[in-house]
Amino acid sequence: MALVRFSLLLATPVILLAFGACGSGSSLASNVNADAGDEAGDEADSGIPCDATGVSKGPWTLAMTEASITIRWESCRAGAKGDVIVSQENAQAPGMTVTSAESPYTVSTTYAAPLNPNAPPDLAGTYYMHDTHVTGLAPSTCYTYALAADANRKGRFCTSRNAGDPIRFLAIGDTNPSLGPATTNVLSHVLPMSPDFIVHVGDIQYYDSTVETWGSWFPLMQPMLSAGAFFPAIGNHEAEKSTEYADYVIRFFGGAGFDSPMPADSGDQYYRYESGGVWFFVLDTELPLDANADQTKWLAEELADASLKPGYRFSIVYFHKPFVTCGDTGDNPDARAVFEPMFTQYKVPLVIQGHMHGYERFTFPGLTYLTAAGGGGALGDVSANISRAECSSRTTFGRFFSGTVIDVGASTIHGVTIDDSGTTQDTFDVAVP
Numbered sequence: 209m210a211l212v213r214f215s216l217l218l219a220t221p222v223i224l225l226a227f228g229a230c231g232s233g234s235s236l237a238s239n240v241n242a243d244a245g246d247e248a249g250d251e252a253d254s255g256i257p258c259d260a261t262g263v264s265k266g267p268w269t270l271a272m273t274e275a276s277i278t279i280r281w282e283s284c285r286a287g288a289k290g291d292v293i294v295s296q297e298n299a300q301a302p303g304m305t306v307t308s309a310e311s312p313y314t315v316s317t318t319y320a321a322p323l324n325p326n327a328p329p330d331l332a333g334t335y336y337m338h339d340t341h342v343t344g345l346a347p348s349t350c351y352t353y354a355l356a357a358d359a360n361r362k363g364r365f366c367t368s369r370n371a372g373d374p375i376r377f378l379a380i381g382d383t384n385p386s387l388g389p390a391t392t393n394v395l396s397h398v399l400p401m402s403p404d405f406i407v408h409v410g411d412i413q414y415y416d417s418t419v420e421t422w423g424s425w426f427p428l429m430q431p432m433l434s435a436g437a438f439f440p441a442i443g444n445h446e447a448e449k450s451t452e453y454a455d456y457v458i459r460f461f462g463g464a465g466f467d468s469p470m471p472a473d474s475g476d477q478y479y480r481y482e483s484g485g486v487w488f489f490v491l492d493t494e495l496p497l498d499a500n501a502d503q504t505k506w507l508a509e510e511l512a513d514a515s516l517k518p519g520y521r522f523s524i525v526y527f528h529k530p531f532v533t534c535g536d537t538g539d540n541p542d543a544r545a546v547f548e549p550m551f552t553q554y555k556v557p558l559v560i561q562g563h564m565h566g567y568e569r570f571t572f573p574g575l576t577y578l579t580a581a582g583g584g585g586a587l588g589d590v591s592a593n594i595s596r597a598e599c600s601s602r603t604t605f606g607r608f609f610s611g612t613v614i615d616v617g618a619s620t621i622h623g624v625t626i627d628d629s630g631t632t633q634d635t636f637d638v639a640v641p
């Protein structure tokens with residue numbers, strides 16, 4: 209499916225924006241040529257650097273439930289220590305040791321960042337993914353963990369909250385940490401608020417910025433990865449290069465949701481998860497969104513199913529390409545017509561979207577749209593299409609980098625949007641339906 213999607217995108221003529229703004233068409237095309245050069249120059253395994261710990265990326269956590277979590281990291285050689293020590297946060301009791309499963313994965317193509325010699329190239333070769341499925345955890349409880357191979361490789365996560373308990377999460381998107389200090393600065397202001405988990409609305413990493421590789425991305429994003437379970441949506445920049453989607457995005461983040469309809473490595477990623485009686489539905493806007501699309505049917509069925517679960521409160525839906533925006537990307541009135549009746553029927557008061565590099569909040573009757581795409585990608589023109597009908601409902605907007613920390617309480621969803629200088633740019637409350 210990723211290859212089909214890639215081919216379709218290549219057929220779309222879009223003007224290339226410098227440094228990786230969200231338009232994808234010719235930026236993808238330009239990378240086809242870049243890929244050709246990369247591939248020609250790196251036919252053989254280039255020799256993957258590997259320190260004594262054997263750990264090359266991570267760790268991070270995925271697929272949180274009330275009782276379990278997946279801890280994942282990458283090793284650069286076989287047989288690295290695979291244990292993880294998991295402890296209750298702020299508890300004195302000794303932690304439990306959990307063993308990971310190691311599985312080799314061979315990456316076919318080397319990619320580099322042509323304008324950033326300090327970005328480690330993503331080298332072709334064999335890597336060893338470690339997955340640790342930790343079970344038997346307590347609900348509504350936060351834990352810390354550290355790798356036995358390197359105690360400095362560590363993090364925290366919280367299990368899903370009991371229905372009705374407050375939850376806190378971070379919403380961020382379009383993160384391009386190697387482009388400048390914006391991503392790191394935003395994270396430095398929002399992560400100390402200790403979100404339970406991370407909602408990423410897509411465009412996780414940007415080869416298109418020409419200064420970023422996954423090798424440069426991971427160390428800069430480790431504070432976020434260590435903060436809580438990571439639940440990304442798929443953006444258009446997840447398939448910038450011909451093998452990126454499978455070799456990087458799915459290898460790292462496949463299986464993020466605990467009941468994805470597809471196998472973790474299938475290449476299609478829409479999924480759902482739950483905390484505190486709030487269900488989160490993650491759509492893939494690179495896939496069809498019409499009324500007869502598989503994903504649309506899936507959402508209708510899964511919303512209906514979730515709404516019947518004990519403790520169901522409401523749902524939050526998020527995805528990459530916006531349904532509403534006044535900025536310099538497309539909107540999607542057709543998708544609104546398909547999805548908004550579902551949002552009303554099954555109590556979806558909040559939709560979070562990305563792609564338009566900036567910040568917007570729209571207030572419609574019973575439904576708030578948030579554009580949380582100020583995660584570090586080059587900022588766009590947030591009012592380039594101000595004549596669109598939805599712009600009369602745009603409550604707040606700004607051309608700034610940001611992350612939004614969202615608290616779900618008993619009667620409100622409270623959001624605080626903080627920019628890269630630590631300034632609060634927006635606060636809002638959405639009534640719980």
Ligand SMILES: [Fe+2]
Pocket residue numbers: 230231410411443444445528562563564
């Ligand atoms: Fe995008």
